[in-house]
Amino acid sequence: MTSTVVYKGDLRTEATHLQSGATIFTDAPIDNEGKGEAFSPTDLVATALASCMATIMGIAARTHEIALEGTRFEVTKVMAADPRRIAEIGVDIYFPETLSLDAKQRMILEKAAMGCPVLHSLHPDCRKTITFH
Helix, strand or coil: CCEEEEEEECCEEEEEECCCCCEEEEECCHHHCCCCCCCCHHHHHHHHHHHHHHHHHHHHHHHCCCCCCCCEEEEEEEEECCCCEEEEEEEEEECCCCCCCCHHHHHHHHHHHHCCHHHHHCCCCCEEEEEEC
8 A cells, every 4th residue: 555545624635655654635726615725636646747757857867977956847737627637737847057968968857757657647638748948
């Protein structure tokens, strides 16, 4: 088992990662009867994409001795209705100004990001817009 999720009431959940004991809360978003006081479940899906990309890029960076620290991932989630679902996830990846990448290093990092398991787990109808800056 990976985690447990407990419904706390008032459209809030508490998820616990069993191996580490780390917890996160979710709230329904304001546009879906919630308070929006924490990540929504769909926010977590979109954020998981960027976190996964960062992790896989970090593995490649470590292997190729690239200092990836400080790289920022900005996530945008677009919802659709009928049925309510994630229609698009945008991830803008900003390398630090201090990071000088040659063409080969940039290709290694971009290929790593596009190999992220979360990216390949998302439904094909969900548009993924990934931009490297």
